[in-house]
Amino acid sequence: MTQSNGTDAVVTQAEAMKQASSHQAPDKKLIFEMSREGRVAYSLPECDVPEEQLDSLIPSSYLRSEPAQLPEVYEVDVIRHYTELSRRNFGIDNGFYPLGSCTMKYNPKINEDTARFAGFAKIHPYQPESSIQGALEMMYILQNDLAALTGMDQVTLQPAAGAHGEWTGLMMIRAYHEARGETRTKVIVPDSSHGTNPASATAAGLDTVTIKSNEDGLVDLDALRAAVGPDTAALMLTNPSTLGLFEEHILEIADIVHEAGGLLYYDGANSNAIMGIARPGDMGFDVVHLNLHKTMSTPHGGGGPGAGPVGVKEKLVPYLPKPIVIKKSDGTFAFDYHRPDSIGRVKAFYGNFGILVRAYTYIRTYGPEGLKTVSECAVLNANYMMHRLAPYFELPFERVCKHEFVISGSPLKQYGVRTLDVAKRLLDFGFHPPTIYFPLNVEECMMIEPTETESKETLDAFIDTLIQIAQEAKEQPDLLLNAPYHTQVRRLNETQAARKPVLNCACNS
Amino acid sequence: MKQKHRYIPMTEQDQAEMLDVIGISSVDELFHDIPESVRYQGTLPMSEALNEAKLLKHMRSLSDQNADFDRYTSFLGAGIYDHHVPVVINHVISRSEFYTAYTPYQPEISQGELQAIFEFQSYICEITGMAVANASMYDGATALGEASSLAAQHTKRKQIIISKTVHPEAREIVHTTARGLGLEIVEIDMQNGVTDLAKLEAAVSADTAAVVIQSPNFLGCIEDVRAIEPIIHQHKGLLVMSTNPISLGLLESPGKLGADVVVGDAQPFGIHAALGGPTCGFFAVTESLMRKIPGRIVGQTVDIDGKRGFVLTLQAREQHIRREKATSNICSNQALLALCASVYLSTMGKEGLREVAGLNIQKSHYASKRLHEAQGLELAFSAPFFNEFVLKLPPHVSVEAINEKLIARGIIGGYDLGLHYDELKHHMLIAVTERRTKEEIDEFAALLEEVLA
Structure with missing residues (x-):
């Protein structure tokens, strides 16, 4: 892949194919295919205790009848194999990654260093509290910092991811209603919501009611009024929404839901737009989750681990998962398990502590003023890109956006080109494509989130490339339909993968 | 946007050019869709920013307050183990x-x-x-x-x-x-x-x-x-x-x-x-x-x-x-x-995984015998085990108090089963991985005898 400077000459289909075929190389071997009997890559402590016959310690009927067939390789094989795999992968450190709703900002290196300090990485969750005071203090400060940032009264750090936070929040909302003797089973979500929202509702034993957005892409107040009632448990809202639009009637929305006796849940996926500018707690939300792997720069790790802390208003504090970290009157820190109304435990131990260390480190590189700058720059970058791209694509909502925006590739359909093809062509220029075909309520959409950590030169290069691709779509659509050409593999047969699943290498033999 | 920050490339020049393309005169105009009454006024009451050197020092001081496996010998398992990490x-x-x-x-x-x-x-x-x-x-x-x-x-x-x-x-x-x-x-x-x-x-x-x-x-x-x-x-x-x-x-x-x-x-x-x-x-x-x-x-x-x-x-x-x-x-x-x-599994391979499992079995069984025979402490169960076993302490003994004494002597003791099982008060769950040496196990046994005395 080549990083585009935005001035690449348009290549012809034939040239692109020729270049692509010259890229042919044998399949990358699986580690299992590199095995050679007798090789080792390990060094273990010796057995310095008197060795006993194995079946004298454990009955032979409990022992493995045949060893697991793991590969036999040496250390250089291990390092070369995984180094080669890493070269076949694309992260933020490789280039621009404007994946909407995912907040692919730079992952600071200091986060990785502090999380590896022995006092954070090599401690046991059941050690005496007196021997982990530094860890508890860090968690305590982070709980308070996140509560201040979101305008909530108390925070749990236990949930492992955003979806896990959603479920945790909904379980608390359910417990709150039940404690008041009310049966409320409906969770209202807009049609632009993340798929995890309804899936989390189901896991919490609640039913989903989806309402349509209005022509401005916002919550339709009349539809909301019609949907709420005595069975409303909560409205789940992402604000700014997945369309990148701020719900300007948020206070009316909150009133409608609260008057019906429901609560407001804030999906924090898009918090990077509003840090220090507006707080969910001040907008009327009762429960908030944050995605630390998005807003707080802890890496996405290729799909995880993340962390999804949840903040709540006072009335929901009794239902928080246990334990939470408290500061005792003598100034020491402790886990508080004495929470009789708690919904219980949602994750083993105390959450993804290693991710919390990274998030706390990040917060302290910026402080409150710096985090506000983060959001301002993220929003300015998004609006700049939206204005430059609007003439070449369709802009479904012509208004100011927040940290991300949605454009539609539907004008290219007349050339037989779809948004998927645009995304695949972007790969040839060294860019990760935006989120595509989400949210569901905009046809052929691309959701673009630049974040604050990208320079104007990078934004311009990406914009120029998208404009060039739109031109290619008009002049030589086949070029897009067969893209990419310069990647390790080309378009993959996903139908075959699903119809004849090969899910592990044993299936190859 | 007053502050410069090492993760943010936006210059005043960039900002001016971008605002010009958008056709507005200030960044603040991008937030006019947020109702005035919910706009946050002032500075959030959060932890302050630290420069890189100070932040490293701060994080180091928090980290140093924790008893880590590099400096302490752990016999604690109960779901999380101190194994060798290649x-x-x-x-x-x-x-x-x-x-x-x-x-x-x-x-x-x-x-x-x-x-x-x-x-x-x-x-x-x-x-x-x-x-x-x-x-x-x-x-x-x-x-x-x-x-x-x-x-x-x-x-x-x-x-x-x-x-x-x-x-x-x-x-x-x-x-x-x-x-x-x-x-x-x-x-x-x-x-x-x-x-x-x-x-x-x-x-x-x-x-x-x-x-x-x-x-x-x-x-x-x-x-x-x-x-x-x-x-x-x-x-x-x-x-x-x-x-x-x-x-x-x-x-x-x-x-x-x-x-x-x-x-x-x-x-x-x-x-x-x-x-x-x-x-x-x-x-x-x-x-x-x-x-x-x-x-x-x-x-x-x-x-x-x-x-x-x-x-x-x-x-x-x-x-x-x-x-x-x-x-x-x-x-x-x-x-x-x-x-x-x-x-890990690529590194261990077919032989290594068997060997590490074997080391866990040998060392934990040695430890159970050492504690049982040498100290006269009772093993709670006779069922076969892998790398963890349960020690029954005398009824007047609090596992929590024992563990506080052990950590003062550089050892992270076992898990207090009384926290979760009424029938297992004064019972300690002890894990012994391949990382523990005979010397450490013997020292643990001796220390346990000492603090129980």
Whole structure:
């Protein structure tokens, strides 16, 4: 892949194919295919205790009848194999990654260093509290910092991811209603919501009611009024929404839901737009989750681990998962398990502590003023890109956006080109494509989130490339339909993968 | 935008040019859609910014207050273990092409991650003896919650029977999950450190979706899975088994023992303890449950040139397509930690995994004998164990107080079972991994004798 400077000459289909075929190389071997009997890559402590016959310690009927067939390789094989795999992968450190709703900002290196300090990485969750005071203090400060940032009264750090936070929040909302003797089973979500929202509702034993957005892409107040009632448990809202639009009637929305006796849940996926500018707690939300792997720069790790802390208003504090970290009157820190109304435990131990260390480190590189700058720059970058791209694509909502925006590739359909093809062509220029075909309520959409950590030169290069691709779509659509050409593999047969699943290498033999 | 910051490239010049393209005169105008009354005035009451040097010093001072495995000798397990972490692992997971990537939505530029997950799935299938494994779960405990949910969905039954020898925190999560889904949970007592088979048999019926066990169990004992398997299968329910994966170097694979769903935590495979997280749950099933499995799955396929490649597959189960009808709300996995586990298993290989399991068995059994014979302390159970066993302390002794004394002498003592089991007050669960030396074990025994005196 080549990083585009935005001035690449348009290549012809034939040239692109020729270049692509010259890229042919044998399949990358699986580690299992590199095995050679007798090789080792390990060094273990010796057995310095008197060795006993194995079946004298454990009955032979409990022992493995045949060893697991793991590969036999040496250390250089291990390092070369995984180094080669890493070269076949694309992260933020490789280039621009404007994946909407995912907040692919730079992952600071200091986060990785502090999380590896022995006092954070090599401690046991059941050690005496007196021997982990530094860890508890860090968690305590982070709980308070996140509560201040979101305008909530108390925070749990236990949930492992955003979806896990959603479920945790909904379980608390359910417990709150039940404690008041009310049966409320409906969770209202807009049609632009993340798929995890309804899936989390189901896991919490609640039913989903989806309402349509209005022509401005916002919550339709009349539809909301019609949907709420005595069975409303909560409205789940992402604000700014997945369309990148701020719900300007948020206070009316909150009133409608609260008057019906429901609560407001804030999906924090898009918090990077509003840090220090507006707080969910001040907008009327009762429960908030944050995605630390998005807003707080802890890496996405290729799909995880993340962390999804949840903040709540006072009335929901009794239902928080246990334990939470408290500061005792003598100034020491402790886990508080004495929470009789708690919904219980949602994750083993105390959450993804290693991710919390990274998030706390990040917060302290910026402080409150710096985090506000983060959001301002993220929003300015998004609006700049939206204005430059609007003439070449369709802009479904012509208004100011927040940290991300949605454009539609539907004008290219007349050339037989779809948004998927645009995304695949972007790969040839060294860019990760935006989120595509989400949210569901905009046809052929691309959701673009630049974040604050990208320079104007990078934004311009990406914009120029998208404009060039739109031109290619008009002049030589086949070029897009067969893209990419310069990647390790080309378009993959996903139908075959699903119809004849090969899910592990044993299936190859 | 007053401050300059090393992660933000925006200059005054950039800002002016961008505002000009947008056609506005100030950044503030971009926020006019936020009602004035909810605009935050002033500075948030949060921790202040520190420069890089000061921040490192601050984090170091917090870290130094914690008793870590480099400076202390740990005999604590109970779900998180102090195993040797091969040095190559940190080098591999520090490759930022891995750790700064998102979920591999664009397979053409994510073959590295996809292949790594495919190999992880292959490793999990190989050691568990199961047909299908997913790309990983948050941790072993939440994986058990998801397994219960799968069993209820698959059998269309509402009762989950779980042994009290399953990790107490995992049981708590199963309870929380069950409250969400309206399932009934029945807990089965133990007998000599393992599930009471008579009580289990009496409890299981045609209403039971699954029997949930853990082996080696929370008390370190190995369950008689061969005896448990027919009890649930004769009623056509599922056998869900949680396991410590490092024990599978020598213990019979759950697949061979007849398990339908196998879960566990891959923390022993090269993942640092980190106060209990992040770790990596694994989830494996029989072929017939393939389309019911939660989470991400990677499959092999070919590209348009016929080259082998990998993609996320069987996505019709998932939330972004099925929304409220999805099999689970999970949309992530623990990819980076699954990578730790894969690098660990690549490093250990066929011989190393057997050897490390053997070292755990030898050293823990030496420790149990040493403590029992030399100190006259009682072992609570006679059931076979892997690398953990339960020591019965004299009735006047508080495990918590003992552990405070031990840590003052550089030893992280065992787990206080009285916290979760009324019948096991004054009982300590002790873990001995391959990292413990004979000298450390002897010293621990001597110290324990001293503090008990």
